Amino acid sequence: MSSxxxxxxIMDARREFYFSPILxxxxxxxxxxxxxxxxxxxxxxxxxxxxxxxxAARYGQALGVAEVCFxxxxxxxxxxxxxxxxxxxxxxxxxQAGKIFDAxxxxxxxxxxxxxxxxxxxxxxxxxxxxxxxxxxxxxxxxLVEFASH
Numbered sequence: 187m188s189s190x191x192x193x194x195x196i197m198d199a200r201r202e203f204y205f206s207p208i209l210x211x212x213x214x215x216x217x218x219x220x221x222x223x224x225x226x227x228x229x230x231x232x233x234x235x236x237x238x239x240x241x242a243a244r245y246g247q248a249l250g251v252a253e254v255c256f257x258x259x260x261x262x263x264x265x266x267x268x269x270x271x272x273x274x275x276x277x278x279x280x281x282q283a284g285k286i287f288d289a290x291x292x293x294x295x296x297x298x299x300x301x302x303x304x305x306x307x308x309x310x311x312x313x314x315x316x317x318x319x320x321x322x323x324x325x326x327x328x329x330l331v332e333f334a335s336h
Contacts, residue, residue, distance in 0.1 A: 235270050235271075236327070238271055238275045238278050238279050238282070239278065239282050241267050241270070241271070241279065242267075242271075242278065242279040242280070242281075242282035242286070243282055243283070243286050244267075244319075244320055244330055245264060245267045245268065245279070245283045245286075245330070246282065246283035246284065246285065246286025246287040246289075246290070247286055247290070247316055247319070247330070248260045248261075248264040248316075248320055248330040248331050249264075249283065249286075249287045249290070250286060250287050250289070250290020250291070250293075250294075250316075251290070251313065251316045251317075251320070251331045252331065253287075253290060253291065253294060254290055254293060254309055254312065254313065255309075255312075255316065255317075255331075256313075256334075257333055257334030258313070258317075258331050258332065258333050258334070259331065259332055260331055261329055261330060261331060261332055263329045263330055264329075264330040264331065267279075267330075268280075268283070290312075293308055293309055293312055294309070296308060296309070316331065317331070317333055
């Protein structure tokens with residue numbers, strides 16, 4: 187194996203090692219559990235509230251998607267979630283949503299001088315995963331974000 191080829195392979199492995207934790211953080215913290223489909227209205231959300239940490243994680247994910255993913259926006263269903271929790275649950279909600287949103291901001295501010303395309307790839311994969319989980323036909327918590335047609 188030539189020295190240049192070996193060097194390229196090592197660099198590729200380092201990139202994978204560096205970016206895998208970011209994707210893992212987003213995947214694990216957001217995909218805590220697959221939830222059934224929840225009702226659309228704010229009243230129905232309040233009566234069929236999901237566990238606070240899960241709802242907050244999905245809300246933080248929705249905020250992150252709106253910040254990072256081109257053509258996305260949060261829905262009224264997402265906007266109603268924080269209003270469903272008050273007191274200690276409300277504080278837990280804010281803290282958990284903040285953690286997830288911060289993870290998305292780290293993805294957005296990704297800078298790789300040696301290969302800036304890696305940052306774009308991570309953002310694109312994160313946006314696709316979020317659409318599959320919390321988009322209109324999401325598998326975990328549908329209807330929190332809308333995406334412009336691709």
